[in-house]
Amino acid sequence: AQRVTQPEKLLSVFKGAPVELKCNYSYSGSPELFWYVQYSRQRLQLLLRHISRESIKGFTADLNKGETSFHLKKPFAQEEDSAMYYCALSPNTGNQFYFGTGTSLTVIP
């Protein structure tokens, strides 16, 4: 069963425009949610996690348990934000992670 859904494979926005990358999950209980980013020719790295409630590189993500969503947002996109973004879920019962299929973000100058 698909636990993490990222409905958009590709997303293009203009520089300075707001950006939202969608992530929905399916899991009973209280999972932890993460966003990972992979810039061109770089390794996959953690961007942010919901328990931290922090803003990283201008990105924020709020866990909405009612809608089972964890959308990633940034008010003003920058060219250096162009990358592949993965939403990931980790159950509160163990070590495993479940990744979505990823969204490739392109910020147009």
Added chain:
Amino acid sequence: DVKVTQSSRYLVKRTGEKVFLECVQDMDHENMFWYRQDPGLGLRLIYFSYDVKMKEKGDIPEGYSVSREKKERFSLILESASTNQTSMYLCASSRPWTLHSNQPQHFGDGTRLSIL
């Protein structure tokens, strides 16, 4: 800074060969993971290990096996490589899950494996 090192960035092998992909981490992490990354499919977990000599199947273990003889090293083995195993393989490590939170994973650079 956590360092996860995969032995090869690019690897080309032939159908039927036995292939070894090696991964080493230097942060004394208990957990180690092997994923394959394919366009449109995201990351799919092959196997993970939460301790030396311990292993758990992920979502797509068929055709693969793993070995964890030492804490810092986690090997992925393709017993008899096939063309559908051509992919990018990612290794990751993390501290273990706790009651308070789970720990983020740290990834290597990946090994792009081509099976001819």
